[in-house]
Amino acid sequence: MSSQGSSLRITQNQRLALTESLLRALELLQLPAAELEEAIQAELQANPLLEREDEGTEASISPEETSASPAPQSTPFDDPVGVTPIEREPSALDWASTTRSIDDDAPEAYETVAAAxxxxxxxxxxxxxxxxxxxxxxxxxxxxxxNLSEEGLFEESLEEIAAACPVKASHAEWGKALECLQQIAPAGIGARNKTEMLTLQLERLQPQDEAASAAKRMLVECPELLLKRDFRAIARRLACESALCERAFALIGTLDPHPAARFASPEKEGFVIPEVIVTRTASGALSVALNPACTPRLRFNQEYFELLNSSRLPAESLALWREKAHSARGFAHAVEQRAATLLTVARAIAKEQKEFFRQGDGALRPMTLKDIADILKISVSTVSRITSGKYMQTPRGTFELKHFFSSSLPAAADGQSVSSLAARERIRALVHAEDPEHPLSDGAIAEALSTEGISLARRTVAKYRELEGIAPKSERKRLG
Incomplete structure (x- = not known):
């Protein structure tokens, strides 16, 4: 007969939790320049131990001349692998290696930025x-x-988003979180595609009558017939009356295809502030540097803290000041890490797309966020955050960092793939050079691109032409 009893066992395991400092680092990572400045000003007002310095030195990185440095040990959102940390003194958390001095008389970069x-x-x-x-x-x-895009959509699957999160949770818990987000957000926000965006709006409508139900089925089951407005075919497929399909179609027409449009974004402000500046050196190499007007220099007031620490303050007050000291160091380091990550990612982009700076959009290589993430050994979500709403000033103009990412079209006969942006550039060039009396059709443009090794269907040419704001052949002929 076996005996039963209780026992005590000690086990050791590792868990990574999203601490307050990690959440702060995530938040600062995705902020554009204007919002970062607001966050810094708020922290400076709330924490007397944090100060802003006035001097700095310039730093630039030449991706064509600088060899890759060994990857440091890292923790998520703190010192990611592939991002070179910035050396600093314990009591002087500045960017001596990435900034240059700023003229005190220079105009404030954020004076005219509307609060939205x-x-x-x-x-x-x-x-x-x-x-x-x-x-x-x-x-x-x-x-x-x-992880939401500016349109309020998820660009990655829920499984990929969950895998990148350091806090582990079950699939059911992630599903509940997504459902809760979709409930508290404006109707349509938090969808995984445009169809779900519209169906989420339909689910908010009251009353939920047969027209709303039919509209959801039309979006999911027969989108191709919906585009043709073939209500008889839709009625046959859904086994309902044509009149109901027409009512459902009218209901879909009242939905908002851009529910996130009313929120602020850098493109709506009328101007942008480039955080990265790319120039050419005398030798012709690219030099990538942070914009000093957008690169804050913070300092922890060690002298003040030591004075407080050595004074005879009550234990409760001393604990509060130590907490503020921890917060000041953490905030400065998070801002510093944001600058280091931005500079490293910008350097990688400039290195991979160096031909763009010589020839323009037509020379852009196919490149995804994952490509840069793999090069730097950081997560795709980190690259997405640091490139969203951040702008690069180049000799060819100012571009959002995400401008340099584009999908790859089918490989040409020589085996070399072409980016979608390069194809759009060629379409623009062909239309610009066409005879106004005999403009090119989409099919003719597709054939011309084919001779250049760019394989595009006529429908794809029409899509890219519309994205470039180019009128169809019939309208161009009238305009000519």
Whole structure:
């Protein structure tokens, strides 16, 4: 007969949690220049131990001349592999290696930036009002908010987003977090594609009558017939009356295809502030540097803290100042890491797309966020955050960092792939050089591209032509 009893066992395991400092680093990583400045000003006002310095030195990195440095040990969002950390003194958290001195008389870069709420800020405010959520649910929802595009969509699958999160949760928990986000967000935000964006809006409509139900089925089951407005074919497929299909179509027409458009974005402000400046050196090499007007220089007031630490303050007050000291160091390091990550990613982009700086969009290579992530050994979500809303000033103009990423078209006969942006550039050039009396049709443009090794269907040519704002052949002939 076996005996039963209790025992005590000690096990050791490792877990990575999203601490306050990691959440702060994530938040600062995705902020554009104007919002970063606002966050820094708020922190300077709230924490007397954090100061802003006035002097610095210039730093530039030449991707064509500088060899890759060994990857440091890292922790997520702190010192990611492939991002070279910036050396600093313990009491002088500045960017001596990435900034140059700023003229005190220079105009303030953010004086005319209108204060507007972004989609992320709105959702974070809404999340703070949800008192019934657990800490885990709040963390998962905050992570999902950080992965939304400017259109309010997810560019990655829920599984990929969950895999990149350092807080592990079950698939059911992620599903509940997504459902909660879609409930607190404006109708359509948090969808995984345009179809789901519209169906989420339909689910918010009241009453949920047969027209709303038919509209959802039309979007999911027969989108190709919906584009043709073939209500008889739709009625046969859905086994309903044509009149109901027409009512459902009218209902779809009342939905908002861009529910995130009312929120602030850098493109709506009328101007942008480039955080990265690319120039050419005397030898012709590319020099990539951070814009000093957008690169804050912070300092932890060690002398003041030591004075407070040695004074006879009550234990409660001393603990509060130590907490502020920890917060000041953490905030400065998070801002510093953002600058280091931005510079490293910009350097990698400039190195991979160096032909663009010589020849323009036509020389852009196919490149995805994952390509840069693999080169730097950081996560795709980190690259997405640091390139969103950040701009690069180049000899060819100012571009958002995401401008340099494009999909790859089918390889040509010589085996070399072409980016979609390069194909659009060639379409623009062909139309510009055409005879106004005999403009090129989409089919003729496709044939001309084929002779250059760019294989595009006529439908794809029409899509790219519309994206470039080029009128169809019939209208161009009238205009000519």
């Amino acid at each position: 709420e972004s989609l992320g800020e709105f959702l974070e405010n809404e999340l703070s009002l949800q008192t019934a959520l657990s800490n885990l649910q709040r963390t998962l929802i905050a992570w999902l908010i950080g």
